[in-house]
Amino acid sequence: MGLGREQIVEIFDDPVYMPGAKVVSLKHIRNDGTYPLKDIGEIIVRKGDVGYVRDIGTFLQQFYIYAVEWVERGTIVGMRGKELKPYEPLTPQKGATP
Incomplete structure (x- = not known):
């Protein structure tokens, strides 16, 4: 019987996004202290921002982490x-005029 904390190990499957993919943020991302030159708690990506996947890494040998470049930011x-x-x-x- 599990402890209810089990999570899917993403790296058993292929990444969802590949480098060059154009993506949209689904949520606001705040600086947790790991982003230099920004205050802790400052929003560094806003929900709806558009960016491009530059690279793919892993975290805890379980999850894919996508390095996304938010060009406008x-x-x-x-x-x-x-x-x-x-x-x-x-x-x-359909039927709309440009």
């Missing part, structure tokens, strides 16, 4: 796959 932040979604460009509605 001039930052690179490591994020979990569950904090991201694929970018989907807006498509015009």
